[in-house]
Amino acid sequence: MQDFEEIRFYNEKEVQESLQHYIKHPMMKALLHFTFPEKTSEEIKDIVLSCKSIRDFQTKIIYHSVGKIIEKSTDGVTDSGFDKLKPGESYFFLSTHRDIILDTSLLNYTLYNHNLVMTASAIGDNLVQKTFLMALSKLNRNFLVRRKLSPREMLKSSIELSTFIRKMLLEDKRSVWMAQREGRTKDGSDYTQQGVLKMIGMGKDDLSLTEYFGKLKIVPISISYEFDPTDVLKMPEILSKRMKEKYVKAPDEDFKSIIQGILGIKGRIHVSAGDLMDASLFAEIGQDFGSVNEQLKVIASKVDQEIHKNYKLWPSNYIAHDLLNNTDRYASKYTFKEKRRFERRLKRRVDFKNSLELNSYLLMYANPVINREGLYDKED
Numbered sequence: 306m307q308d309f310e311e312i313r314f315y316n317e318k319e320v321q322e323s324l325q326h327y328i329k330h331p332m333m334k335a336l337l338h339f340t341f342p343e344k345t346s347e348e349i350k351d352i353v354l355s356c357k358s359i360r361d362f363q364t365k366i367i368y369h370s371v372g373k374i375i376e377k378s379t380d381g382v383t384d385s386g387f388d389k390l391k392p393g394e395s396y397f398f399l400s401t402h403r404d405i406i407l408d409t410s411l412l413n414y415t416l417y418n419h420n421l422v423m424t425a426s427a428i429g430d431n432l433v434q435k436t437f438l439m440a441l442s443k444l445n446r447n448f449l450v451r452r453k454l455s456p457r458e459m460l461k462s463s464i465e466l467s468t469f470i471r472k473m474l475l476e477d478k479r480s481v482w483m484a485q486r487e488g489r490t491k492d493g494s495d496y497t498q499q500g501v502l503k504m505i506g507m508g509k510d511d512l513s514l515t516e517y518f519g520k521l522k523i524v525p526i527s528i529s530y531e532f533d534p535t536d537v538l539k540m541p542e543i544l545s546k547r548m549k550e551k552y553v554k555a556p557d558e559d560f561k562s563i564i565q566g567i568l569g570i571k572g573r574i575h576v577s578a579g580d581l582m583d584a585s586l587f588a589e590i591g592q593d594f595g596s597v598n599e600q601l602k603v604i605a606s607k608v609d610q611e612i613h614k615n616y617k618l619w620p621s622n623y624i625a626h627d628l629l630n631n632t633d634r635y636a637s638k639y640t641f642k643e644k645r646r647f648e649r650r651l652k653r654r655v656d657f658k659n660s661l662e663l664n665s666y667l668l669m670y671a672n673p674v675i676n677r678e679g680l681y682d683k684e685d
Contacts, residue, residue: 309469312449314425314442317358323440324353324362332437340370359446363413363423367445371414374407379571380531382411386578386615387419390524395422395478396581397470399608400526401495401616402484404535404566405432405559408528409447409482415576416480424482425473432559467508474521482526485608491539492665493672495527495612497605499598506601514600515591519584525611527577529673531619534569535562536669537654543665573619579611613676621647625670635674 315323327333328350337349344352356362375382390396402408409426416423428447433439442449448469451462473479483505485497509517533539538561545552586607594600620639624647627635655666 307465307468309448309465309472312451312466312469314446314448315359315444320356320358320362320444321354323444324356327437327440328353330437333441336370337366340366340373359444360423362444363446364417367410368414368417371410374410374567375414375574378534378568380573382414382574382576383617384415384418384576384578386580387415387421389581390419390421390578392420393422393478395474395480395522397474397521397523398424398480398482398526398578399485399497399501399523400482401528401612402486402489403528403530403533405489405563407566408484411528411574411576412482412526422478422480424480426482427484429488432563463504464507467504467506470505471508471510485525485612489539491543491669493533493669494676495609495616495673497608497612499601499605502601502604506597513591514597515587516584518582518604519587523582523608525579525582525608525615527575527579527612527616529575529577529617529619531572531574531621532570532650533669534571535565536666538562538565539669540654540662540665543669544662547661547665572621575617577615577617579615582607582611609676610680613673613680616673616677618673618677620644622670622674624648625667626674629664629667629671 337353341349341352352365356365398412400408400412409424409428413423413426423446425446425448427450428442429452430449431452433442433447433449448466450466451458454462470481470483473481483501485495486501487498505521506514506517512520538558542552542554587604590600590603590607594603618638620643623635623638624644627633628648628651651663651666655663657663
């Protein structure tokens, strides 16, 4: 029996030991005082030491941390589709991924508000190299996706990861969050990578791929930010790719993105749960498409359709689309004031003399509109 030692989060016995060890760590103290500014150090200590489980830590501390982030850096968070889900049931949330920390935090905040099972969430081991960040991730029920492995090690790691996901969903009845692609979407265009689905499918055991997927209760999740606080930080990588140059990430780049994602202004945020992809859908895919590659391609397309359909489009998306195309096609979707606000943001972040930079920044916000238009084109 596998123990998943290299990728698992803490078990309940380890929670209190870790909290006692890290309670005086500068980053933990900063998190706690940010979360509970009105409480004394002794009161905060009492809260921390009352946490005997991951759920305690998530509901007594992290839930309130997310609430403070929402209060200080957003114009509010709304949600839709979660009333279709059943309390006590586990789901596999395949999600858009724009922010390293906030995507999963906002989903769990929403799940808790709806009395639904909170998730174990995938996180790249490259993001938790610091010992404190590793401990914090394990306290928050993150499991590791190992990066930068040899092909042989990657295969072994993928099998272990898929088996762990299967165990959590089908045996432990624990919901799981995973991004639809490896790494964050930088250009604003959310598409599911077949490689992610292939890895998930490695846990199927003796079932066919579609039979197994039919048991996972996959729910596509769209998380849309009116303004991406890390948009300008994503530009160097986007420009490198567009110029077909190799991009080398700076050593502290991910950490800067985490901090900016938490503290930066985000405007409004919407978290949307799509329709449950049930067993009958996968049975139909299994009947209509013979090869596994064809099935994976169709499943990815179905996930994308739900994500693009349910992605909340903000005035910023419509404005960027109109500016990109030099049109007023979507002028009814935004006000003059909203357009001026976006244009001011654009001028602060982009060199207008660099046409590729300007085009790339506008595409980052316009792509969700383009993807929505693509849905209508398919229907026609």
